[in-house]
Amino acid sequence: MNFQQMILTLQEFWAKQNCILVQPYDTEKGAGTMNPMTFLRSLGPEPWKVAYVEPSRRPSDGRYGENPNRLYQHHQFQVIIKPSPDNIQELYLDSLKELGVDPLKHDIRFVEDNWENPSLGCAGLGWEVWLDGMEITQFTYFQQVGGIETNPVAVEITYGMERLASYIQEKENVFDLEWVEGISYGDVFHHPEVEHSKYTFEVSDVKMLFTLFNMYEQEANRAMSEHLVFPAYDYVLKCSHTFNLLDARGAISVTERTGYITRVRNLARQVAATYLEEREKLGFPLLKGGVEHA
Amino acid sequence: MPKDLLFEIGLEETPARFIRAAMDQLKERTVKWLDASGIQHGTAHAYATPRRLTVLVKDVAEKQEDVEEEVKGPSRKIALDENGNWSKAALGFARSQGVEPEQFTFRELGGVEYIYVTKNTKGVYTSDVLPEGLLGILTAMTFPKNMRWASYDFKFVRPIKWIAALFGSEVVPVSIAGVESGNVTKGHRFLGSEAVISEPADYLDTLRRQHVIADTEERQKLIVDQIEKLAAEKGWNIAVKDDLLEEVLFLVETPTVLVGTFDESFLNIPQEVLITSMREHQRYFPVLDSKGSLLPFFVTVRNGNSDSLDVISKGNEKVLRARLSDAKFFYEEDQKLAIKDALSKLETIVFHEELGTIGDKVRRIRRIADNLAAKLSVDSSVRETANRGAEICKFDLVTQMVYEFPELQGVMGQDYARKAGESEAAADVVFEHYQPRFAGDNVPASLAGSIVSIADKIDTIVGCFSIGIIPTGSQDPYGLRRQAQGIVQIVLEHKLDIQLSEIFALGIEAHEALRGLKRPASQISQDMNEFFGLRVKKILSDDLRYDIVDAVIAAGHDNVVSVVKRGNALAAAVNGQEDFKSTVDSFNRVSNLAAKAVSAEKVRSDLLNEASEQALYEAWQSASADYRQALEQNEAEQALHLLSGLKEPITAFFDSVMVMADDEQIRNNRLALLAAIDEDLKAFADFSKLVWA
Numbered sequence: 007m008n009f010q011q012m013i014l015t016l017q018e019f020w021a022k023q024n025c026i027l028v029q030p031y032d033t034e035k036g037a038g039t040m041n042p043m044t045f046l047r048s049l050g051p052e053p054w055k056v057a058y059v060e061p062s063r064r065p066s067d068g069r070y071g072e073n074p075n076r077l078y079q080h081h082q083f084q085v086i087i088k089p090s091p092d093n094i095q096e097l098y099l100d101s102l103k104e105l106g107v108d109p110l111k112h113d114i115r116f117v118e119d120n121w122e123n124p125s126l127g128c129a130g131l132g133w134e135v136w137l138d139g140m141e142i143t144q145f146t147y148f149q150q151v152g153g154i155e156t157n158p159v160a161v162e163i164t165y166g167m168e169r170l171a172s173y174i175q176e177k178e179n180v181f182d183l184e185w186v187e188g189i190s191y192g193d194v195f196h197h198p199e200v201e202h203s204k205y206t207f208e209v210s211d212v213k214m215l216f217t218l219f220n221m222y223e224q225e226a227n228r229a230m231s232e233h234l235v236f237p238a239y240d241y242v243l244k245c246s247h248t249f250n251l252l253d254a255r256g257a258i259s260v261t262e263r264t265g266y267i268t269r270v271r272n273l274a275r276q277v278a279a280t281y282l283e284e285r286e287k288l289g290f291p292l293l294k295g296g297v298e299h300a
Numbered sequence: 301m302p303k304d305l306l307f308e309i310g311l312e313e314t315p316a317r318f319i320r321a322a323m324d325q326l327k328e329r330t331v332k333w334l335d336a337s338g339i340q341h342g343t344a345h346a347y348a349t350p351r352r353l354t355v356l357v358k359d360v361a362e363k364q365e366d367v368e369e370e371v372k373g374p375s376r377k378i379a380l381d382e383n384g385n386w387s388k389a390a391l392g393f394a395r396s397q398g399v400e401p402e403q404f405t406f407r408e409l410g411g412v413e414y415i416y417v418t419k420n421t422k423g424v425y426t427s428d429v430l431p432e433g434l435l436g437i438l439t440a441m442t443f444p445k446n447m448r449w450a451s452y453d454f455k456f457v458r459p460i461k462w463i464a465a466l467f468g469s470e471v472v473p474v475s476i477a478g479v480e481s482g483n484v485t486k487g488h489r490f491l492g493s494e495a496v497i498s499e500p501a502d503y504l505d506t507l508r509r510q511h512v513i514a515d516t517e518e519r520q521k522l523i524v525d526q527i528e529k530l531a532a533e534k535g536w537n538i539a540v541k542d543d544l545l546e547e548v549l550f551l552v553e554t555p556t557v558l559v560g561t562f563d564e565s566f567l568n569i570p571q572e573v574l575i576t577s578m579r580e581h582q583r584y585f586p587v588l589d590s591k592g593s594l595l596p597f598f599v600t601v602r603n604g605n606s607d608s609l610d611v612i613s614k615g616n617e618k619v620l621r622a623r624l625s626d627a628k629f630f631y632e633e634d635q636k637l638a639i640k641d642a643l644s645k646l647e648t649i650v651f652h653e654e655l656g657t658i659g660d661k662v663r664r665i666r667r668i669a670d671n672l673a674a675k676l677s678v679d680s681s682v683r684e685t686a687n688r689g690a691e692i693c694k695f696d697l698v699t700q701m702v703y704e705f706p707e708l709q710g711v712m713g714q715d716y717a718r719k720a721g722e723s724e725a726a727a728d729v730v731f732e733h734y735q736p737r738f739a740g741d742n743v744p745a746s747l748a749g750s751i752v753s754i755a756d757k758i759d760t761i762v763g764c765f766s767i768g769i770i771p772t773g774s775q776d777p778y779g780l781r782r783q784a785q786g787i788v789q790i791v792l793e794h795k796l797d798i799q800l801s802e803i804f805a806l807g808i809e810a811h812e813a814l815r816g817l818k819r820p821a822s823q824i825s826q827d828m829n830e831f832f833g834l835r836v837k838k839i840l841s842d843d844l845r846y847d848i849v850d851a852v853i854a855a856g857h858d859n860v861v862s863v864v865k866r867g868n869a870l871a872a873a874v875n876g877q878e879d880f881k882s883t884v885d886s887f888n889r890v891s892n893l894a895a896k897a898v899s900a901e902k903v904r905s906d907l908l909n910e911a912s913e914q915a916l917y918e919a920w921q922s923a924s925a926d927y928r929q930a931l932e933q934n935e936a937e938q939a940l941h942l943l944s945g946l947k948e949p950i951t952a953f954f955d956s957v958m959v960m961a962d963d964e965q966i967r968n969n970r971l972a973l974l975a976a977i978d979e980d981l982k983a984f985a986d987f988s989k990l991v992w993a
Contacts, residue, residue, distance in 0.1 A: 075622050089450040092478065095312060109490040111608040112615070115551060116313035120445070131447040133313060138615025139582055139600065147449050158451035173615065259648050
């Protein structure tokens with residue numbers, strides 16, 4: 007199964023579970039969790055089901071396209087369901103079967119992994135899912151998002167697409183994966199991997215990035231003061247990515263690091279709280295017939 | 301007729317590290333509840349897999365025991381009115397107890413007559429109280445981490461998926477978080493299916509048919525046997541019985557052992573890296589040959605049967621290959637980093653905001669190590685090694701390998717230092733200065749390593765105490781207790797000729813000279829003295845009775861070699877000498893009276909007029925200098941032997957001399973003699989703390 011078929015299969019599977027299929031969000035981010043479709047929508051009482059592919063940037067993982075496993079940008083397939091359904095593990099395992107992974111022929115395990123994203127004030131409990139010893143999925147019950155206790159609890163499933171594909175296609179090197187017939191992963195992504203790595207580690211303008219960080223932070227605050235949650239959050243994402251670029255460049259000392267993370271987290275907390283206020287003003291429109299129970 | 305009770309809580313995969321304690325807890329809570337409810341029962345068994353916690357209790361009585369109890373009511377005076385009729389109070393008591401006044405009897409208590417009534421409470425049926433009981437047990441369960449799920453207002457270790465609750469063949473109704481109990485369990489996630497448990501005694505077999513080995517001992521044996529068989533066949537050496545086995549045990553329901561291999565070229569990476577990668581990251585058992593060298597194989601345990609093991613082992617090999625390729629890359633890259641460049645990077649890593657960078661710490665370690673080496677009068681070559689070792693002891697913290705595998709700090713440094721041309725001895729210091737790293741770990745083998753290890757640890761302790769980070773209760777984020785204990789162990793095992801207070805002073809001096817202290821040195825010193833006292837006490841308590849520990853610690857713990865030797869000598873005497881109690885009694889008589897002595901009074905031999913007091917004075921005079929010397933040289937047995945020699949003259953003295961004589965001069969002189977002897981006794985131990993059966 008090629009990379010594209012895997013995406014289509016997962017989309018179709020989760021669409022059948024009545025998930026909304028949305029497209030990747032158009033601001034740089036380090037993980038699918040940061041997409042407002044997850045970060046904001048997992049807050050509050052409104053039910054929510056969504057699935058999407060998220061290209062995720064981790065500047066410090068850039069390796070000039072020379073490492074078979076590490077990438078500046080990789081792809082996550084993200085599923086969020088709130089409240090978490092009682093049969094969510096079974097649904098997930100069914101999705102693996104759709105991808106051609108027969109549990110009887112493999113060793114599939116749910117190994118404890120408690121997930122935290124300090125810069126967004128998020129914490130959850132769950133597992134990493136192992137397929138014959140390889141971590142292919144993060145499976146998390148959100149307990150806290152943006153510093154706010156979740157109620158009801160959303161479950162997040164994040165498939166690591168490159169890892170899963172390298173297993174399914176039996177490839178050692180990520181760049182050898184088949185995207186569609188005749189086009190490899192490397193054909194599409196090797197060139198940007200090399201350039202982004204070079205830019206991140208050698209070329210980026212540190213002074214400009216620090217200026218941008220401050221400007222984005224100010225703009226996030228300004229938007230928030232107008233109760234404009236979604237625009238404010240876009241600037242929080244930009245702050246986060248700018249921080250990651252500076253961090254990868256080695257421009258932020260260990261002492262300063264905590265300070266920057268705290269600044270991003272404080273913004274994220276405010277956005278989360280304001281989002282809840284605004285949804286409440288609207289009467290939590292997605293509740294429709296009252297609170298939906300699992 | 302008694303029936304068996306089964307209570308199985310079905311869960312989504314529960315963290316392996318929590319399961320054993322949770323399984324025991326479920327059993328204990330169930331037994332406790334049965335006992336408290338007056339329900340007789342047989343033995344209880346606990347079972348667990350990643351997906352279930354179970355308790356099975358044999359022969360649980362069908363009814364609670366009947367209870368006969370006597371209740372006391374009002375006094376006769378209040379119970380009867382002036383006409384001898386039952387008063388309102390008496391009738392009220394009868395009503396409240398559900399009895400007729402005719403059943404009252406009178407009995408005297410403390411000179412007053414009271415009404416008594418004997419009540420018989422019939423035990424109710426166990427099946428009537430079980431639903432509430434089991435629910436109570438479940439909701440009372442505690443875990444190190446709990447979670448919420450879906451919309452339920454309830455927390456548990458992981459979501460509850462099903463509950464099987466049977467009393468005999470009857471279902472006990474229990475309902476929680478959307479789950480209703482039944483007589484159905486779930487088998488292995490992939491190999492099994494749902495199955496009805498006809499009665500509790502069938503539980504294990506029912507699950508076995510569904511490919512779940514619920515008994516932890518049986519499952520563990522299956523794993524161990526398979527691995528040992530494999531090891532025997534191939535002539536391998538696999539360390540099975542350790543914490544990894546415990547984790548693996550709670551990751552699988554049906555264990556099948558399989559083998560994988562990796563490319564021999566990876567064996568060029570230090571073994572510790574490969575082993576950490578296999579054990580910590582992949583939960584594989586590393587394979588050694590008979591000489592203890594790593595072989596390019598690993599053993600893992602699949603949660604399933606033996607179908608398509610080749611596919612699984614190929615998958616695991618691929619994962620390990622990727623990890624080891626990373627490790628190899630880091631290993632090669634790290635060796636391109638010069639030690640001096642690594643050291644300059646330490647200046648940017650914060651050790652603690654108030655205590656400076658790791659670079660600052662290294663300068664303090666270097667200074668303490670040099671002073672300590674001087675104090676111990678070690679050879680100049682050891683001092684040089686300690687100094688160079690101290691300078692480079694932290695350089696590996698900036699290597700990529702230690703960034704990926706923090707637990708390999710020191711191990712990588714030793715390897716890289718050797719390769720970079722440092723002396724073998726200085727490279728060893730880089731590894732050794734972290735020792736002892738955990739309870740039961742070795743202390744540094746070399747003297748230079750010991751010096752730097754003490755320097756590193758006392759630097760951290762002084763620094764933390766200086767900014768007010770002093771461990772309390774379970775709060776010890778910097779592991780200061782372990783570090784203090786490490787210092788004591790090193791001093792003990794290397795029999796270093798140094799007092800704890802001298803070590804404190806060296807640490808304080810370095811902080812004062814290089815960065816300054818946030819609290820007065822005297823306070824820090826005093827707090828550390830108390831803190832180390834508790835550590836010494838703990839070390840002594842591992843081998844000695846508490847009263848012996850208290851006795852010798854009362855004579856000071858600053859010299860830890862001495863306190864341990866005194867403890868051992870005292871224990872040998874207490875346990876080995878039949879008449880030692882009478883020796884101690886004689887010592888205690890001395891100490892009791894010595895407390896009355898006028899301080900600073902010297903013994904005057906010309907005032908000793910009785911033969912037995914002259915004899916005691918002479919015995920003490922002839923023993924004291926030797927005794928003090930023996931103590932000085934840590935020959936505690938000899939010292940105690942010399943003290944014990946005073947027993948006879950002390951006894952004779954008390955038999956014939958009236959200490960509290962009328963003549964004040966004579967009295968004070970006798971007290972002064974006892975005080976002088978007491979001072980010698982107290983230098984060994986406070987013998988009055990000994991407890992005799």
